[in-house]
Amino acid sequence: MNRVRLSDVAKKAGVHTATASRALNPAARHEVNADTVRRVEQAARRLGYVPNTLARGLRTSRSFVVALVVPDITNALFPPIVRGAERVLARAGYTLVLTDTNNDPDTERSQISAMRARGVDGFIVATARWVDPVVSDLAETGIPTVLVNRRDAAGTLPYVGGDDRRGMQLCVEHLADLGHIAIMHLAGPNNTSTGRERTAAFRTAIRGQGLPSAGSVVECSAFTEEAGAAAAHALLEKAVPCTALVAANDLLAIGALEALAERGLRCPDDISVTGYNDISFVSRLTPPLTTVGVPLRLMGELAAGALLDWIANPNSHTAVQTLLPVEFMLRGTTAAADQVKTPARRVRDNRERAVG
Amino acid sequence: MNRVRLSDVAKKAGVHTATASRALNPAARHEVNADTVRRVEQAARRLGYVPNTLARGLRTSRSFVVALVVPDITNALFPPIVRGAERVLARAGYTLVLTDTNNDPDTERSQISAMRARGVDGFIVATARWVDPVVSDLAETGIPTVLVNRRDAAGTLPYVGGDDRRGMQLCVEHLADLGHIAIMHLAGPNNTSTGRERTAAFRTAIRGQGLPSAGSVVECSAFTEEAGAAAAHALLEKAVPCTALVAANDLLAIGALEALAERGLRCPDDISVTGYNDISFVSRLTPPLTTVGVPLRLMGELAAGALLDWIANPNSHTAVQTLLPVEFMLRGTTAAADQVKTPARRVRDNRERAVG
DNA sequence: GTGAAAGCGCTAACAC
DNA sequence: GTGTTAGCGCTTTCAC
Numbered sequence: 001m002n003r004v005r006l007s008d009v010a011k012k013a014g015v016h017t018a019t020a021s022r023a024l025n026p027a028a029r030h031e032v033n034a035d036t037v038r039r040v041e042q043a044a045r046r047l048g049y050v051p052n053t054l055a056r057g058l059r060t061s062r063s064f065v066v067a068l069v070v071p072d073i074t075n076a077l078f079p080p081i082v083r084g085a086e087r088v089l090a091r092a093g094y095t096l097v098l099t100d101t102n103n104d105p106d107t108e109r110s111q112i113s114a115m116r117a118r119g120v121d122g123f124i125v126a127t128a129r130w131v132d133p134v135v136s137d138l139a140e141t142g143i144p145t146v147l148v149n150r151r152d153a154a155g156t157l158p159y160v161g162g163d164d165r166r167g168m169q170l171c172v173e174h175l176a177d178l179g180h181i182a183i184m185h186l187a188g189p190n191n192t193s194t195g196r197e198r199t200a201a202f203r204t205a206i207r208g209q210g211l212p213s214a215g216s217v218v219e220c221s222a223f224t225e226e227a228g229a230a231a232a233h234a235l236l237e238k239a240v241p242c243t244a245l246v247a248a249n250d251l252l253a254i255g256a257l258e259a260l261a262e263r264g265l266r267c268p269d270d271i272s273v274t275g276y277n278d279i280s281f282v283s284r285l286t287p288p289l290t291t292v293g294v295p296l297r298l299m300g301e302l303a304a305g306a307l308l309d310w311i312a313n314p315n316s317h318t319a320v321q322t323l324l325p326v327e328f329m330l331r332g333t334t335a336a337a338d339q340v341k342t343p344a345r346r347v348r349d350n351r352e353r354a355v356g
Numbered sequence: 357m358n359r360v361r362l363s364d365v366a367k368k369a370g371v372h373t374a375t376a377s378r379a380l381n382p383a384a385r386h387e388v389n390a391d392t393v394r395r396v397e398q399a400a401r402r403l404g405y406v407p408n409t410l411a412r413g414l415r416t417s418r419s420f421v422v423a424l425v426v427p428d429i430t431n432a433l434f435p436p437i438v439r440g441a442e443r444v445l446a447r448a449g450y451t452l453v454l455t456d457t458n459n460d461p462d463t464e465r466s467q468i469s470a471m472r473a474r475g476v477d478g479f480i481v482a483t484a485r486w487v488d489p490v491v492s493d494l495a496e497t498g499i500p501t502v503l504v505n506r507r508d509a510a511g512t513l514p515y516v517g518g519d520d521r522r523g524m525q526l527c528v529e530h531l532a533d534l535g536h537i538a539i540m541h542l543a544g545p546n547n548t549s550t551g552r553e554r555t556a557a558f559r560t561a562i563r564g565q566g567l568p569s570a571g572s573v574v575e576c577s578a579f580t581e582e583a584g585a586a587a588a589h590a591l592l593e594k595a596v597p598c599t600a601l602v603a604a605n606d607l608l609a610i611g612a613l614e615a616l617a618e619r620g621l622r623c624p625d626d627i628s629v630t631g632y633n634d635i636s637f638v639s640r641l642t643p644p645l646t647t648v649g650v651p652l653r654l655m656g657e658l659a660a661g662a663l664l665d666w667i668a669n670p671n672s673h674t675a676v677q678t679l680l681p682v683e684f685m686l687r688g689t690t691a692a693a694d695q696v697k698t699p700a701r702r703v704r705d706n707r708e709r710a711v712g
Numbered sequence: 713g714t715g716a717a718a719g720c721g722c723t724a725a726c727a728c
Numbered sequence: 729g730t731g732t733t734a735g736c737g738c739t740t741t742c743a744c
């Protein structure tokens with residue numbers, strides 16, 4: 001730990017510890033003689049004084065630590081968010097502690113309570129489920145908390161996310177423009193806001209295009225490749241006629257792509273696929289995934305900013321919901337519908353091939 | 357923060373704070389009447405007591421916080437390491453603070469000093485350069501620190517990494533078995549242990565196969581796709597005859613693949629490429645990248661374990677260098693040399709095509 | 713403008 | 729086995 005304490009600095013500068021404290025504290029510096037300030041600063045520099053954040057925190061009950069809760073840092077969606085948040089926090093003199101909950105509510109709960117014991121000044125939560133007791137508890141305690149990427153049903157906490165409705169609309173419009181009629185949605189889990197909202201947006205967009213929406217949504221059990229593959233397999237197994245698949249996120253899309261490949265269907269020649277989020281490597285797939293770009297890093301930055309705001313002004317805070325603009329990324333997994341001669345038949349044929 | 361303090365618990369249990377402290381501390385529980393322990397525990401539970409880690413840390417000068425320093429969390433190499441470390445630390449009651457240095461030594465220095473001010477109990481450093489003043493300073497202060505993924509020249513700190521020599525040997529052997537003679541190494545930067553060691557291992561392996569090693573190494577300026585692409589372009593530009601490229605990591609390999617594609621060369625038909633690390637998505641490229649699998653997550657776990665060991669036994673620690681076994685991942689980017697009829701010519705021809 | 717004194721919540725000697 | 733006392737390093741009234 002630090003050898004040199006504030007009292008050492010004070011002694012060297014020939015002042016009382018209290019004065020040294022004031023001199024070094026930007027907020028109190030003005031109530032100290034300018035010359036004294038200089039002396040203290042010099043002493044501090046010479047001694048290599050580094051304030052003990054723990055002691056300060058104990059006294060002020062501010063730790064200058066913020067916890068970021070992610071379900072799985074290994075999921076490429078989160079690193080950019082973490083990075084953005086870290087940057088903003090570090091600049092403001094805050095430290096970020098990361099907790100990976102492994103997608104497990106129990107872990108999440110215990111981790112969050114450990115963080116609270118640590119006296120963190122606030123939380124950025126990227127794990128919110130639609131109905132989420134852990135988040136509700138956090139909201140109730142009044143500890144500054146902002147939701148990122150996913151929000152919860154209560155809507156009482158500030159939230160920073162992408163404009164899901166717009167993103168889905170762009171996907172559906174694009175496919176409709178390409179002449180697709182039978183468009184299916186590989187939906188995200190219903191217990192996440194992203195799952196729900198993208199599904200709702202999908203439905204709205206489909207109707208907006210005057211397309212039939214009945215039975216066009218399949219819910220996946222999780223935002224994973226496996227779930228995407230399973231859903232796509234089920235779809236193909238039932239020979240649901242469709243020429244385009246709108247996945248609720250990139251992982252789901254990748255899983256679907258795999259399932260298609262396994263069944264000998266080609267993308268986009270036989271079926272078009274879109275993803276969502278534009279996570280780091282999907283542009284390198286063959287063909288590159290058509291998806292919706294979400295400003296992940298900016299999301300992290302803004303979430304951190306909102307949290308710092310709340311921490312700085314504990315009273316005047318409001319549950320602002322920030323929706324960031326998204327960008328449609330036209331790449332290789334979508335193609336004109338008329339390339340597929342008889343969509344329904346093709347799928348059916350293929351199924352017979354795969355099964356037989 | 358926490359409303360309920362230890363003194364509240366003590367009062368409710370009808371004992372002194374010190375007794376309550378002992379009762380709640382596993383290490384001191386035995387010196388307290390079993391019945392008292394029960395009473396205190398019950399009171400604590402009923403009151404929802406959560407110990408204040410800051411206060412404890414101030415008193416014991418242990419914070420139960422460990423800092424993990426990464427150059428860029430957005431690089432797919434690091435999330436698995438972070439995840440492994442986090443898991444082990446959380447289980448042991450430690451909290452992980454993450455610092456992303458953005459690959460910048462100055463940021464690194466200031467972040468580390470901020471962490472020290474926080475009284476972190478130790479560091480896991482994934483940013484070490486071969487000659488690294490920041491790491492040397494850390495080593496000098498004696499604060500528990502373990503290096504992961506990369507080590508430094510001094511070798512005075514415990515280190516957990518993959519067996520680079522073995523990994524490179526596997527790559528070279530594989531290519532030699534495939535009949536490749538002219539094998540080039542896209543080397544990592546010389547100021548990282550991974551760059552240096554893989555290069556040395558490459559040379560050794562090449563010689564071991566009785567192949568010509570002169571001029572077969574090109575150093576890349578960084579472990580990035582851009583650097584890999586630039587190096588590959590330079591190579592092709594000079595029409596260096598070669599049928600196989602051994603990249604020092606996956607990002608370099610991807611960059612090289614891009615460069616090849618731009619010049620109309622196909623992999624593996626025209627040239628074989630290997631990567632290193634098997635980061636998350638390289639198995640999904642087309643063709644999937646032949647690479648060396650490194651147990652990244654285990655690396656994180658073991659690094660965290662070594663650090664906890666050191667923290668627990670500050671005196672009996674040694675600078676153990678742990679080399680984890682690696683696994684050769686044979687995938688699609690390598691093929692038999694005789695598929696390429698006249699390697700040197702093909703490259704040269706191609707260059708003319710590209711240039712002319 | 714500066715010093716004195718108290719205390720954040722906890723643990724570790726030291727008594728008894 | 730349990731209570732007393734002191735103090736981790738800092739900030740913050742309150743005097744002066």
